Amino acid sequence: MSNNAPYSFFKSVEKSFDKASKFTNWENGLLEQIKACNSVYSMRFPVKMDDGRIEVIEAYRVQHSQHKSPCKGGIRFSEEVNQDEVMALASLMTYKCAIVNVPFGGGKGGIKINPREHSTYELEKITRRYTAELVKKNFIGPGIDVPAPDYGTGEREMAWIVDTYASLKPGEIDAAGCVTGKPITQGGVRGRKEATGLGVFFGIREVCNMKEEMEKRGLTVGVAGKTVVVQGLGNVGYHSAKFFREHGSKVIAIAEFEGAIFNAEGLNEEEVFQHRKKTGSILNFPGATNITKSTDALELACDILIPAALENVINGENAPRVQAKIIGEAANGPLTPEADDIFAAKGTLVVPDMYLNAGGVTVSYFEWLKNLSHVRYGRMEKRFTENLNTHILSQIEELTGKTVSAAERGFIMHGPEEVDLVHSGLEETMITATREIMQIWKDNPSIPDMRTAAYVCAINKVGTSYAELGIFP
Numbered sequence: 001m002s003n004n005a006p007y008s009f010f011k012s013v014e015k016s017f018d019k020a021s022k023f024t025n026w027e028n029g030l031l032e033q034i035k036a037c038n039s040v041y042s043m044r045f046p047v048k049m050d051d052g053r054i055e056v057i058e059a060y061r062v063q064h065s066q067h068k069s070p071c072k073g074g075i076r077f078s079e080e081v082n083q084d085e086v087m088a089l090a091s092l093m094t095y096k097c098a099i100v101n102v103p104f105g106g107g108k109g110g111i112k113i114n115p116r117e118h119s120t121y122e123l124e125k126i127t128r129r130y131t132a133e134l135v136k137k138n139f140i141g142p143g144i145d146v147p148a149p150d151y152g153t154g155e156r157e158m159a160w161i162v163d164t165y166a167s168l169k170p171g172e173i174d175a176a177g178c179v180t181g182k183p184i185t186q187g188g189v190r191g192r193k194e195a196t197g198l199g200v201f202f203g204i205r206e207v208c209n210m211k212e213e214m215e216k217r218g219l220t221v222g223v224a225g226k227t228v229v230v231q232g233l234g235n236v237g238y239h240s241a242k243f244f245r246e247h248g249s250k251v252i253a254i255a256e257f258e259g260a261i262f263n264a265e266g267l268n269e270e271e272v273f274q275h276r277k278k279t280g281s282i283l284n285f286p287g288a289t290n291i292t293k294s295t296d297a298l299e300l301a302c303d304i305l306i307p308a309a310l311e312n313v314i315n316g317e318n319a320p321r322v323q324a325k326i327i328g329e330a331a332n333g334p335l336t337p338e339a340d341d342i343f344a345a346k347g348t349l350v351v352p353d354m355y356l357n358a359g360g361v362t363v364s365y366f367e368w369l370k371n372l373s374h375v376r377y378g379r380m381e382k383r384f385t386e387n388l389n390t391h392i393l394s395q396i397e398e399l400t401g402k403t404v405s406a407a408e409r410g411f412i413m414h415g416p417e418e419v420d421l422v423h424s425g426l427e428e429t430m431i432t433a434t435r436e437i438m439q440i441w442k443d444n445p446s447i448p449d450m451r452t453a454a455y456v457c458a459i460n461k462v463g464t465s466y467a468e469l470g471i472f473p
């Protein structure tokens with residue numbers, strides 16, 4: 001929401017919550033507590049800019065819920081940042097973490113700046129001062145509140161945060177766990193970059209493996225052979241496209257803001273990415289047809305549509321023309337509530353953002369666990385597993401008198417690296433979450449869509465948590 005927007009983003013989250021809470025049995029008071037933002041820290045601090053001018057920076061950190069500790073959620077650098085938006089995003093984090101069984105409460109932070117208008121040195125000063133303000137008020141720490149990257153921030157900012165935190169808390173052995181999304185050398189985890197796109201793929205693949213859901217929409221089971229359209233070739237869109245292609249789907253169109261391209265035989269995201277890097281545009285990709293009006297790609301006949309760019313791109317106006325049978329919300333909020341109603345009536349399966357793009361926070365959880373355990377994933381078991389597998393294989397070969405191929409040998413003997421364990425933990429997380437939400441929907445057919453079922457799932461988990469904790473004192 002921009003500051004001038006006539007509606008409140010937080011209120012719209014509350015509206016979706018209220019719609020779903022009707023399908024739960026919690027008393028009103030408890031529902032009110034789940035919805036409420038527990039702690040809102042609004043701050044102003046001065047930073048001296050490169051030209052000697054002092055600028056007063058507006059920033060926020062919101063802890064929506066401490067039903068589990070720590071709180072978790074990204075920090076956004078944007079001119080659009082405002083308290084209402086940070087509160088809404090923090091509450092969505094509570095629900096997202098609950099659905100994917102990541103034991104954190106929801107949090108979110110924001111600094112109201114345009115990062116492109118500041119030098120690297122100014123950004124570093126702003127980030128470090130913001131971190132110091134969080135430390136002063138006890139709003140950051142491995143057991144309190146753990147930020148992560150979001151719009152306008154990345155590894156670099158996370159490295160500044162951990163460094164500032166560690167210097168203000170000398171000797172705190174778990175200091176690296178105060179923030180996630182760090183560079184590997186500063187305690188980051190392998191597999192973070194592709195996590196959201198891979199999570200999107202795992203979630204959609206699980207839905208495509210549900211025979212009943214596919215039959216309802218006249219589709220075959222599995223992702224292989226399915227046609228996919230992806231909007232946005234950024235981090236999430238690129239990796240979603242990559243994993244669909246690697247598992248036998250055909251990515252027939254990719255849309256960017258300058259236009260879209262189509263090839264019925266399928267596109268290779270890396271080749272398209274290199275072409276765009278070289279020519280400055282996705283258009284005129286060899287072998288593909290140009291679609292000059294980018295949003296037309298959303299209306300192509302396809303099995304799966306993955307909006308992975310912006311919010312509100314599918315609305316009451318274009319939703320009736322969208323032909324996809326399954327829509328995977330990789331971006332945050334790509335569909336408006338009007339679009340939701342249209343798709344529910346059409347029988348289009350909308351797999352909601354709230355859990356489908358939870359790969360980032362899931363892998364952040366793995367990073368935090370790694371920081372607390374002070375050991376790289378795979379370090380303890382990799383060699384042991386390889387030795388054991390080698391032994392088992394040689395025994396089988398000896399007993400059968402046959403030898404396996406070199407490729408099979410490599411696969412069987414391979415002991416897990418950090419990235420293997422992170423991917424497998426993410427796969428397990430997304431499969432379980434998809435099944436849980438689908439089961440809730442199946443158990444109560446009056447739930448109108450998968451988004452509402454996801455909210456019901458979140459409300460029940462957070463509700464159980466609060467109910468078991470009791471109200472203090």
Ligand code: NAD
Nearest residue numbers: 196232233234235236255256257308309330331332357360
């Ligand atoms: P990104 O900036 O890497 O990529 C976004 C891409 O969308 C860019 O390539 C941009 O050029 C393109 N784009 C912009 N306007 C467009 C338009 N009008 N039509 C088509 N393409 C357009 O961002 P990202 O990290 O990939 O995030 C994409 C979405 O996914 C956002 O909604 C974000 O909030 C959400 N998300 C990201 C993560 C993550 O881990 N990165 C996690 C959860 C949710």
